[in-house]
Amino acid sequence: MANPTAYDRLIDRFARIATINECASMLGWDAAAMMPSGGGAARGDQMAVLAGLAHAELTDRRTGDDLAEAEAVGEWQTANLTLMRHAYVRATALPADLVEAQARANSSCEKVWREARKASDFAQVRPYLEEVIRLTQQEAAALAPALGLSPYDALMDGNQRGVGAADVTPVFAAYEGFLATALPAAEERQARQPEPIRPQGPFSIVAQEALCRRLSERLGLDFTHARLDRSAHPFSGGTATDVRITTRYVESDFTQAVLAVVHETGHALYERGLPSDHARQPVGEAAGMAVHESQSLIVEMQACRSDAFLSWLGPELLATFGGDAEPYRPENLGRLWRRVERSFIRVEADEMTYPAHVILRFRLEQALMSGDLRAADLPGAWNEGMKALLGIVPPDDAQGCLQDIHWYDGAFGYFPSYTLGAMAAAQLMMAARRAVPDIDAALGRGDLSPLLGWLRVNVHAIGSRLGFNDLLRAATGKPLDPADFQAHLTARYLG
Amino acid sequence: MANPTAYDRLIDRFARIATINECASMLGWDAAAMMPSGGGAARGDQMAVLAGLAHAELTDRRTGDDLAEAEAVGEWQTANLTLMRHAYVRATALPADLVEAQARANSSCEKVWREARKASDFAQVRPYLEEVIRLTQQEAAALAPALGLSPYDALMDGNQRGVGAADVTPVFAAYEGFLATALPAAEERQARQPEPIRPQGPFSIVAQEALCRRLSERLGLDFTHARLDRSAHPFSGGTATDVRITTRYVESDFTQAVLAVVHETGHALYERGLPSDHARQPVGEAAGMAVHESQSLIVEMQACRSDAFLSWLGPELLATFGGDAEPYRPENLGRLWRRVERSFIRVEADEMTYPAHVILRFRLEQALMSGDLRAADLPGAWNEGMKALLGIVPPDDAQGCLQDIHWYDGAFGYFPSYTLGAMAAAQLMMAARRAVPDIDAALGRGDLSPLLGWLRVNVHAIGSRLGFNDLLRAATGKPLDPADFQAHLTARYLG
Numbered sequence: 001m002a003n004p005t006a007y008d009r010l011i012d013r014f015a016r017i018a019t020i021n022e023c024a025s026m027l028g029w030d031a032a033a034m035m036p037s038g039g040g041a042a043r044g045d046q047m048a049v050l051a052g053l054a055h056a057e058l059t060d061r062r063t064g065d066d067l068a069e070a071e072a073v074g075e076w077q078t079a080n081l082t083l084m085r086h087a088y089v090r091a092t093a094l095p096a097d098l099v100e101a102q103a104r105a106n107s108s109c110e111k112v113w114r115e116a117r118k119a120s121d122f123a124q125v126r127p128y129l130e131e132v133i134r135l136t137q138q139e140a141a142a143l144a145p146a147l148g149l150s151p152y153d154a155l156m157d158g159n160q161r162g163v164g165a166a167d168v169t170p171v172f173a174a175y176e177g178f179l180a181t182a183l184p185a186a187e188e189r190q191a192r193q194p195e196p197i198r199p200q201g202p203f204s205i206v207a208q209e210a211l212c213r214r215l216s217e218r219l220g221l222d223f224t225h226a227r228l229d230r231s232a233h234p235f236s237g238g239t240a241t242d243v244r245i246t247t248r249y250v251e252s253d254f255t256q257a258v259l260a261v262v263h264e265t266g267h268a269l270y271e272r273g274l275p276s277d278h279a280r281q282p283v284g285e286a287a288g289m290a291v292h293e294s295q296s297l298i299v300e301m302q303a304c305r306s307d308a309f310l311s312w313l314g315p316e317l318l319a320t321f322g323g324d325a326e327p328y329r330p331e332n333l334g335r336l337w338r339r340v341e342r343s344f345i346r347v348e349a350d351e352m353t354y355p356a357h358v359i360l361r362f363r364l365e366q367a368l369m370s371g372d373l374r375a376a377d378l379p380g381a382w383n384e385g386m387k388a389l390l391g392i393v394p395p396d397d398a399q400g401c402l403q404d405i406h407w408y409d410g411a412f413g414y415f416p417s418y419t420l421g422a423m424a425a426a427q428l429m430m431a432a433r434r435a436v437p438d439i440d441a442a443l444g445r446g447d448l449s450p451l452l453g454w455l456r457v458n459v460h461a462i463g464s465r466l467g468f469n470d471l472l473r474a475a476t477g478k479p480l481d482p483a484d485f486q487a488h489l490t491a492r493y494l495g
Numbered sequence: 496m497a498n499p500t501a502y503d504r505l506i507d508r509f510a511r512i513a514t515i516n517e518c519a520s521m522l523g524w525d526a527a528a529m530m531p532s533g534g535g536a537a538r539g540d541q542m543a544v545l546a547g548l549a550h551a552e553l554t555d556r557r558t559g560d561d562l563a564e565a566e567a568v569g570e571w572q573t574a575n576l577t578l579m580r581h582a583y584v585r586a587t588a589l590p591a592d593l594v595e596a597q598a599r600a601n602s603s604c605e606k607v608w609r610e611a612r613k614a615s616d617f618a619q620v621r622p623y624l625e626e627v628i629r630l631t632q633q634e635a636a637a638l639a640p641a642l643g644l645s646p647y648d649a650l651m652d653g654n655q656r657g658v659g660a661a662d663v664t665p666v667f668a669a670y671e672g673f674l675a676t677a678l679p680a681a682e683e684r685q686a687r688q689p690e691p692i693r694p695q696g697p698f699s700i701v702a703q704e705a706l707c708r709r710l711s712e713r714l715g716l717d718f719t720h721a722r723l724d725r726s727a728h729p730f731s732g733g734t735a736t737d738v739r740i741t742t743r744y745v746e747s748d749f750t751q752a753v754l755a756v757v758h759e760t761g762h763a764l765y766e767r768g769l770p771s772d773h774a775r776q777p778v779g780e781a782a783g784m785a786v787h788e789s790q791s792l793i794v795e796m797q798a799c800r801s802d803a804f805l806s807w808l809g810p811e812l813l814a815t816f817g818g819d820a821e822p823y824r825p826e827n828l829g830r831l832w833r834r835v836e837r838s839f840i841r842v843e844a845d846e847m848t849y850p851a852h853v854i855l856r857f858r859l860e861q862a863l864m865s866g867d868l869r870a871a872d873l874p875g876a877w878n879e880g881m882k883a884l885l886g887i888v889p890p891d892d893a894q895g896c897l898q899d900i901h902w903y904d905g906a907f908g909y910f911p912s913y914t915l916g917a918m919a920a921a922q923l924m925m926a927a928r929r930a931v932p933d934i935d936a937a938l939g940r941g942d943l944s945p946l947l948g949w950l951r952v953n954v955h956a957i958g959s960r961l962g963f964n965d966l967l968r969a970a971t972g973k974p975l976d977p978a979d980f981q982a983h984l985t986a987r988y989l990g
Contacts, residue, residue, distance in 0.1 A: 039737025
């Protein structure tokens with residue numbers, strides 16, 4: 001064989017890094033879904049060693065030499081090399097002692113946060129959060145010049161490359177305006193409808209689990225390359241050829257399990273559809289957190305909560321659980337699973353008010369990072385923001401600024417991804433419906449395949465060759481346009 | 496902190512290597528117990544990358560420099576440094592291209608062997624086995640001078656350090672002599688006893704699994720540090736603080752599942768009892784394959800198949816499965832689970848004839864390695880050996896020289912560990928009974944703790960500080976002495 005080129009060497013190196021990360025991903029799944037509690041300490045060490053090995057491969061002097069020398073041919077290689085350089089810049093911009101200090105501070109803060117949330121006692125965690133913020137500011141300051149971005153955008157870039165505050169601010173402002181009239185109108189319409197009837201349990205967990213698996217398969221997940229298990233919080237993990245999704249079950253209600261599984265199935269289908277020709281290369285990876293969320297939400301919110309799909313799902317649920325047929329009528333399921341409500345907790349929010357929770361966090365975290373908002377003033381600022389956005393004030397900090405793990409674990413710049421994903425999902429669904437006429441007819445038969453076929457080509461197979469807005473432009477003819485999400489909400493909640 | 500010494504640096508390096516190996520161990524468990532088939536290819540890459548990383552850490556030039564410079568203080572450090580040097584010598588003695596060629600050849604041969612065994616067609620796998628043997632001979636030839644051992648002993652050393660053919664040959668010869676009279680006598684005695692009654696199923700697999708878990712806990716396994724799952728072949732894996740045992744279930748018979756679980760529980764208890772002060776250091780590891788097998792067999796064969804334990808287990812089984820009480824009477828379980836039989840398949844053999852299967856393999860693999868036996872002549876030599884040792888001739892090679900994966904996967908020098916372990920288990924049990932008078936009374940209450948307490952101190956807590964015979968000497972007053980195993984068999988089968 002001829003001498004490998006610099007690009008060839010990089011291919012090998014990034015494949016090795018990706019393979020190490022696959023090990024970490026599998027062990028992360030195991031920790032959440034399988035591991036006995038006594039394995040926790042050793043697992044922490046295992047994850048740290050794997051992270052260290054991957055980091056060492058990436059920041060090796062030879063990576064830099066090869067990146068300087070490498071030449072790419074064609075669109076895929078060019079995108080891959082750009083992504084390799086981007087990863088290298090991000091990894092080498094941070095001093096090792098900062099990375100270590102962050103790992104320690106985030107881990108300590110997160111532990112204290114669990115207690116503080118239970119006690120609804122912000123003061124308890126405040127000094128830890130201050131340290132996390134201080135170190136995250138240092139991280140942002142180190143990344144910013146290396147990436148040629150503002151400090152906050154450098155953090156956002158770590159979650160959805162190429163999308164910054166300037167992209168998001170006007171989109172969120174427009175949504176705030178929409179919500180101000182749409183939410184009262186939706187509430188008024190909802191008040192005129194019959195109250196939804198809740199299916200009465202208990203629902204055997206064995207039956208729920210079998211249903212969830214059947215549903216996930218029906219949506220297109222191939223269980224020779226996937227597993228469905230249980231964990232405290234539903235997630236999708238594993239690797240592209242071996243995805244692991246989880247959910248949780250309660251006997252009194254199957255809703256949570258079923259909707260979590262269709263959501264995680266959306267994530268899993270995306271991983272399964274990534275371009276296998278570019279497996280283990282940066283260009284073959286998912287295009288970022290917002291795109292990932294668009295794929296879970298297009299399956300959960302756009303497809304599976306549609307009238308068409310509910311008309312198929314209702315009889316399936318009735319056949320599974322038996323009992324009174326009324327709650328399983330599609331119109332009732334629609335009223336039950338598509339209900340707007342001003343509420344305190346983001347993860348329980350409906351799709352119309354959810355963005356308000358994100359907008360609040362987006363504004364607060366920018367202020368925390370810039371220093372305009374002190375951690376000590378966070379609870380007050382939170383409550384004011386909730387008042388302004390949704391007109392409600394949390395009764396305590398557990399239902400306010402202590403509810404989410406993210407900041408207390410050092411994740412800043414992540415929250416916008418949820419709403420960017422929701423908006424992208426609506427925009428992609430609209431484009432798919434234009435391109436493939438029988439999507440809804442198929443959903444009415446419980447068949448996702450026409451939609452999935454379109455997503456495979458227009459989203460999944462793209463990998464990371466295109467960034468967020470370029471991907472949307474290629475798939476839908478325009479960059480992110482919140483009008484499509486608003487049109488979706490208008491049709492569903494005000495139509 | 497003062498500058499780290501060479502020994503300090505080695506501690507860190509070997510801890511890192513052990514942590515990488517923990518990742519591999521967990522992923523190995525996952526592959527056997529959890530992974531969907533589609534994950535197999537990626538998993539192979541993951542395991543290869545982890546093996547490569549661990550090997551690179553071990554063979555790094557700096558490891559050699561530090562090993563040359565390091566000084567140890569006290570018994571544990573001295574043993575640890577000796578084991579580090581030993582590991583380094585083994586790893587650096589082999590050229591990288593040989594290691595790679597072996598990985599490829601073993602993997603190819605193992606795949607063909609699966610087909611050949613199904614078809615009982617030795618000719619099909621013969622050329623692959625020849626290549627495996629050729630490369631294993633090269634491995635042995637490379638290891639031998641580095642370790643100062645004969646080539647075959649260099650292979651044995653990889654499974655049970657410090658034990659060679661010269662230790663094993665007289666022990667096996669003595670056993671062969673014992674067997675020549677003991678086996679016919681045991682058969683004759685058995686023929687005079689009533690036929691054992693098999694419990695009649697079906698036995699719900701859910702009930703079997705719950706029983707197995709309860710039994711394993713009863714024997715002392717703490718499930719905050721362990722899991723019990725299912726796999727095609729029972730095994731014990733994971734790590735010292737997170738052991739993973741598996742078994743398999745069939746509805747028609749619970750015997751296999753229950754006995755496999757008590758066996759694997761023995762392995763798991765050993766891992767759990769290793770000295771945590773020396774975790775992730777060579778001296779803190781299990782003392783070798785023969786010692787490991789002694790710990791599974793002392794629990795399964797010595798303790799759980801004893802009259803005392805069966806008198807507790809019988810009523811437990813009856814309470815679990817119900818039905819006719821007769822089969823669960825302890826005397827019947829004894830006749831059922833302690834039956835000698837001349838049979839073809841090693842893994843199904845009883846404890847008296849099992850060593851004959853090992854002796855055959857021990858002799859044949861030495862001849863294969865030395866070149867005295869050609870692969871082409873293996874089937875004939877196998878059948879002659881079976882005739883000489885057990886007086887039976889396999890009807891085909893699937894029940895003869897094709898039955899075990901070991902050689903076809905490149906494992907030579909491993910088989911003796913099984914019988915060394917069985918003999919050590921008997922010797923340890925005898926010493927434990929002398930030291931702790933109430934072992935059998937406790938077993939009669941389903942209580943392993945007096946025996947386990949003694950094993951904790953005399954075997955588990957030793958880690959690898961002592962080699963096989965030194966460990967036995969410290970625990971029992973003598974090196975391996977097959978007389979104790981023969982006395983055990985005489986009492987159980989001829990008494």
